[in-house]
Amino acid sequence: MAPSSTMGTATKAALIILAELVGLLGLYSLDRYAGGRHRGAHQDETQRQMRALAAQVAELQSQNEDLARALPDLLQRNDESAADGALAAIDGSQSRRRLLDTSCECTLPDGPTYASAFGATGDSATDDGPALQAAIDAAASNLSGGTVVLPKGVFRINTPLEVPGGVTLQGQGYGSSPLAIQFDAGGSTLAYCGTGHAVKLTGHAASLRDLAVYDWPYGAGCDNIQAAGGVLVEADQALVESVIVSNVFIYYFLGGPALSLVAKNNGGVPFGNYQNVRIRHAKTGILLSAEEGSFVNTNSFLGGGMSGGGFESGIYAEGPGSCNDNKFYGMFVEPPDTDIAHVYVTGAKTNVKLHDVRLEATDKALDRPIVIIDDSSYGNIMNGMLGHTHVQANLNRNPGIDLISHKSVGLDPAPVNSFWNGAFKGIDEANQVVPGWKLEYRYGPSNPNVNIEVMDDSNALYPDHKVIKVTKISSGTFKLMADETLKVPGHDFVTFGVYARSSVPSSIVAAMRYESGSIISSGPHSGNGEWEFIGMSALYDKSAPYFYFSITGDVELTAATLTFGQGPAKPGASLMSSSGARMAGTLTTGVAIGLPPDPATPYYWVLPKNEGNTFLIDVQGDPNRTIIRLNHSTADRFARGTVITLMFSEAGTRVKGANNAYLNLKDDRDFVSVPNSSLSLVADGGPTWTEVGRNE
Numbered sequence: 262m263a264p265s266s267t268m269g270t271a272t273k274a275a276l277i278i279l280a281e282l283v284g285l286l287g288l289y290s291l292d293r294y295a296g297g298r299h300r301g302a303h304q305d306e307t308q309r310q311m312r313a314l315a316a317q318v319a320e321l322q323s324q325n326e327d328l329a330r331a332l333p334d335l336l337q338r339n340d341e342s343a344a345d346g347a348l349a350a351i352d353g354s355q356s357r358r359r360l361l362d363t364s365c366e367c368t369l370p371d372g373p374t375y376a377s378a379f380g381a382t383g384d385s386a387t388d389d390g391p392a393l394q395a396a397i398d399a400a401a402s403n404l405s406g407g408t409v410v411l412p413k414g415v416f417r418i419n420t421p422l423e424v425p426g427g428v429t430l431q432g433q434g435y436g437s438s439p440l441a442i443q444f445d446a447g448g449s450t451l452a453y454c455g456t457g458h459a460v461k462l463t464g465h466a467a468s469l470r471d472l473a474v475y476d477w478p479y480g481a482g483c484d485n486i487q488a489a490g491g492v493l494v495e496a497d498q499a500l501v502e503s504v505i506v507s508n509v510f511i512y513y514f515l516g517g518p519a520l521s522l523v524a525k526n527n528g529g530v531p532f533g534n535y536q537n538v539r540i541r542h543a544k545t546g547i548l549l550s551a552e553e554g555s556f557v558n559t560n561s562f563l564g565g566g567m568s569g570g571g572f573e574s575g576i577y578a579e580g581p582g583s584c585n586d587n588k589f590y591g592m593f594v595e596p597p598d599t600d601i602a603h604v605y606v607t608g609a610k611t612n613v614k615l616h617d618v619r620l621e622a623t624d625k626a627l628d629r630p631i632v633i634i635d636d637s638s639y640g641n642i643m644n645g646m647l648g649h650t651h652v653q654a655n656l657n658r659n660p661g662i663d664l665i666s667h668k669s670v671g672l673d674p675a676p677v678n679s680f681w682n683g684a685f686k687g688i689d690e691a692n693q694v695v696p697g698w699k700l701e702y703r704y705g706p707s708n709p710n711v712n713i714e715v716m717d718d719s720n721a722l723y724p725d726h727k728v729i730k731v732t733k734i735s736s737g738t739f740k741l742m743a744d745e746t747l748k749v750p751g752h753d754f755v756t757f758g759v760y761a762r763s764s765v766p767s768s769i770v771a772a773m774r775y776e777s778g779s780i781i782s783s784g785p786h787s788g789n790g791e792w793e794f795i796g797m798s799a800l801y802d803k804s805a806p807y808f809y810f811s812i813t814g815d816v817e818l819t820a821a822t823l824t825f826g827q828g829p830a831k832p833g834a835s836l837m838s839s840s841g842a843r844m845a846g847t848l849t850t851g852v853a854i855g856l857p858p859d860p861a862t863p864y865y866w867v868l869p870k871n872e873g874n875t876f877l878i879d880v881q882g883d884p885n886r887t888i889i890r891l892n893h894s895t896a897d898r899f900a901r902g903t904v905i906t907l908m909f910s911e912a913g914t915r916v917k918g919a920n921n922a923y924l925n926l927k928d929d930r931d932f933v934s935v936p937n938s939s940l941s942l943v944a945d946g947g948p949t950w951t952e953v954g955r956n957e
Contacts, residue, residue: 373405373406373431374396374397374399374407374408374409375409375410376389376392376393376396376409376411376416377412379392379393379395379396380392380395381393381411381414382414382416383411383413383414385414385415385416385417385480387417388417388419389416389417389418390419393409393411393416393418393422393430394420394422394423397409397422397425397428397430400428401425401427401428407427407428407429408428408429409428409429409430409431410431411430411431411433411449412433412449413433413448414450415444415452416450416451416452417452417454417477417480418451418452418453418459419454419455420455420457421453421455421457421458421459421460421461422451422461423461424460424461424462424464424467424468424469425464426463426464426466426467426501427464427467428464428467428468429468429469429470429505430460430468430469430470430472431468431470431471431472432450432470432471432472432473433447433449433471433472434447434448434449434472434508435448435449435471435472435473435539436448436450436473436510439510439539439541441512441541442473442475442512448473449473450472450473451472451473451474451475452475452477452479453477454477454483454486455488456487456489457489458488458489458490458492458517458521459474459476459488459490459491459492460474460491460492460493461494461495462492462493463495463499464501465500465501465502465503465504466503466505467501467504467505468504468505468507469492469505469506469509470506470507470508471508471509472509473509473510473511473512474491474492474509474510474511474512475513476488476512476513476516478513487516488514488516488517489516489517490514490516490518491514491520491543492506492511492520492521493521493523494520494522494523494530494533495523495525495528495530496523496524496528496529496530496555498525498526499529500528500529501528501530502529502530502531502532502533503532503533503534504530504533505534505535505536506520506534506535506536506538507534507535507536507537507538509537509539510539511538511539511540511541511543512542513542513543514542514543514544515542515543515571517543517544517545518544518546518547519540519546519547519567520535520540520546520547522549522560522587523550523551524550524551524555524556524557524582525551525552526554526555527554527555529556529557529558530551530556531556531559532559532560533560533561534560534561535560535562535563535565536563536565537563537564538562539565539566539567540568540569542569543567543571544571544572544573545573545575545577546572546574546575546577546594547562547567547577548577549578549579549584549587549611549613550578550584551580551581551582551584551611552582553580553581553582554582555582556584557583557584557587558583558585558586559587559588560587561587561590562587562588562589562590562592563590563591564590564591564592566593566594566595566619567593567594567596568593568595568596569596570597572596572598572599572600573599573600574599574600574601574602574603574604574605575594575599575602575603575604576589576603576605576613577605578606578607578608578611578612578613579606579607580607580609580610580611581608581609581610582608583610584608584610584612585611585612585613585640586612586614587614588613588614588615588616589613589614589615590616590618591617592615592618593619593620594618594619594621595619595620595621595623595648596622597622597623597624598624601633602630602631602632602633602653603620603622603631604631604632604633604643605633606633606635606638606641607635607637607638608637608638609639611638612638612641612642612659613642613643614641614643614661615642616644616645617644617645618643618644618645618646619645619648620632620645620646620647620648621649622648622650623649625649626650627649627650628650629650630651630652630653631649631650631651631652632647632654632662633653633654634652634654636655638658639655639658639659639753639754639800640658640659640661640827641659642661642662643662643663643664644661644663644664645664647664647665647668647669649666649668650666650668650669651666651669652669655753656671657674657751657754658754658800660672660754660827661827673826673828674752674826675824676824676826676828676834677824678822678834679743679749679824680697680757681844682695682697682843682845683821683822683823684725684727685698685726685727685729685818685819685821685845686727686846687845688713688715688727690713690715693711693712693713695713695729696845697743697744697745697843698741698742698744699742699743700740700741702738702739710733710734710735711731711732711733711734711739712732712734713729713730713732714729715727715728715729715730716728716730720817720819722819722820722833723819723820723832723833724833725846726833728817728818729818729819730816731812731816731817731818733812733813733814733815738811738813739811740772740809740810741810741812742808743808743823749825751825752803752825752826753803754799754800754801754827755773755806755808755823755824755825755826756798756823756825756827756828756829757771757773757796757797757798757808757821757822757823757824757830758783758795758796758821758822758832759771759794759795759796759819759820760792760793760794760795760818760820760832761786761792761793761795761816761818762792762793763786763790763815763816763817764788764789764790765786765788765813765815765816766785766786767785767813767814768786768788768812768813768816769785769786769795769811769812769813769816769818770782770784770785770795770810771783771795771808771809771811772809772810772811773797773799773806773808773809774801774805774806774808775799775800775801776799776800776801777802778805781797782797782811783795783796783797788814794832795810796822798827798828798830808823820832820833822834850873850874850875851872851874852877853869853872853875853876853877854869854876854877854879855868855876855878855907857880857881857883857886863887864887864888864889864890864917866888866890866891866892867891867893867894867897868892868897870892874904875905875906875908876905876907876908877908877910878907878908878934880911884911884914884934885913886914887914887916887917888915888916888917888924889917889921890923891923891942893923893948898946898947900946901944901945902943902944903944904941904942904943904944904953905942905943905944906941906942907939907940907941908937909934909935909936909939910937911934911936912934912935912936913933913934914933914934915932915934916931916932916933916934916940918932923949923950924950924952925951925952927952927955932952932957933957934957935957938955938956938957939955939956940952940955940956941954941955
């Protein structure tokens with residue numbers, strides 16, 4: 262072997278490895294530029310291989326230096342065997358690279374799949390569809406890296422691109438404008454000239470990043486056709502989850518949805534992530550659709566938004582399959598108008614969750630809603646900015662809609678405990694009577710064989726709330742329920758429950774009649790001997806409401822609560838409202854002092870307003886006084902129906918009833934105080950009062 266050939270072999274091997282190292286550096290830079298959630302693991306592997314290649318280059322450089330020192334002697338002797346001996350000495354051990362072998366023993370990484378290597382031109386005239394699909398198929402078949410990189414350019418495609426699971430189609434951005442395709446700043450545009458969907462994502466973790474998708478209107482054959490849609494994520498008899506669409510501009514799809522998530526034939530589209538998807542001019546912005554037996558749920562849309570013209574709807578979500586828990590964060594939906602609505606939701610198993618979303622419709626007629634929620638849909642959540650018009654929805658079925666404008670507001674039911682004796686007060690242990698409650702066997706009205714006792718207050722969880730211990734004496738399931746049927750047609754949801762402590766597993770559940778008429782129940786007590794809240798929240802049968810606690814084992818109970826509407830339970834509070842109240846506990850009201858009036862108007866007494874219902878009359882040493890009018894001035898008058906009691910500690914004060922139009926006393930008879938006497942009056946809302954009762 263000639264020495265020059267030997268040295269050339271080593272140098273060539275070093276150059277090959279060095280080239281791969283440079284390629285890895287370029288890929289590492291691309292990964293850093295592209296970002297994204299896929300980058301971390303690939304970047305770590307790239308760095309590891311870079312270190313290995315660098316070590317090999319250093320080794321080859323050392324061998325070349327040894328060869329350079331031995332070369333003069335080898336040339337002089339021109340002895341091939343001597344050269345072989347020199348090489349063996351240089352090699353030193355089997356662990357070092359044999360220079361006569363020009364193959365690289367290292368495992369070189371597979372970089373991205375470059376679309377240009379498959380013939381993609383990006384000149385806007387050539388049909389690049391076959392080349393791009395070939396690159397995608399190569400990435401999917403593991404023949405090259407799973408990321409297909411588009412260079413800058415306009416890539417016309419006459420047939421839909423199908424991106425299977427695990428493959429990413431990566432562009433170079435979409436130019437400098439979010440309002441129109443600018444074809445600048447080194448961007449990548451898929452220019453679709455066809456009647457289907459431009460791009461279909463059909464497998465787990467398929468990804469579309471940093472590019473524009475355009476319903477291309479230019480050139481022969483493209484100017485008179487319209488696409489069915491832009492980007493389609495479709496699950497047909499399959500599960501397609503964890504799809505990523507990031508930093509994508511979808512433009513001018515006036516014949517269908519810009520972005521569609523569709524499940525059919527028992528398919529499912531869950532857990533996708535859609536970041537900064539910008540939609541401009543479309544028939545529908547985002548379509549979520551699930552056939553019966555299929556589902557589209559728990560997908561997240563982060564940022565981005567839609568604007569422009571041609572919209573029938575912005576976000577359109579439909580069943581009849583499960584199409585729910587799809588969340589939109591920080592998005593804007595602001596076409597000037599939509600033919601249907603900016604947000605339209607229909608289906609008993611369909612809802613959307615819009616958080617901090619901006620909804621605007623500057624050209625929409627003020628009598629047309631910007632949001633329409635079909636009456637069958639419930640559990641929608643919407644908050645943010647509502648710029649124009651109003652929301653059309655059953656807000657009782659959707660209490661999470663908090664959009665507020667000068668045209669509409671959200672609705673939250675009052676948090677009033679409808680179990681009027683949720684504190685379990687006034688229990689008659691001897692007769693086993695709990696005011697406001699009744700006990701029944703599961704299948705009949707007869708009283709079950711149980712024992713109820715009130716426990717010591719040291720067991721209480723909430724102030725002024727008793728704890729009762731229910732002990733079963735005989736077998737069977739029984740029900741604890743309110744003694745009056747609770748019926749509030751103005752609400753659709755009910756939330757109720759009770760704190761329970763038991764050492765018997767499944768000793769108690771909450772149960773109710775669902776809106777369909779069937780009986781549903783909560784989760785049971787675990788039997789761990791600790792306090793657990795046993796409750797539920799659901800749509801109830803308003804025609805025959807039915808709420809109860811089903812008890813099968815010994816259990817302690819406290820703080821029962823029932824409120825209408827959907828939300829967390831609020832045990833420990835039994836509130837009164839303007840609609841009325843019943844009380845099992847003690848009603849305590851304020852006590853105030855009633856002082857004599859100004860001497861200039863000695864018969865016109867003014868009692869302090871809003872300080873109590875009972876007034877201790879202080880005659881200040883002169884009981885021989887007369888009261889003809891109480892709080893006669895408009896500003897001092899008590900509300901109609903207010904009952905007050907005047908308490909007199911001394912004798913001789915007269916409250917005039919005869920010939921007095923302002924104090925309507927019984928039989929027009931004056932009241933004259935004696936020590937520790939009282940007179941009760943009720944206000945009519947004006948300057949007059951009527952006697953309720955007296956104690957003379």
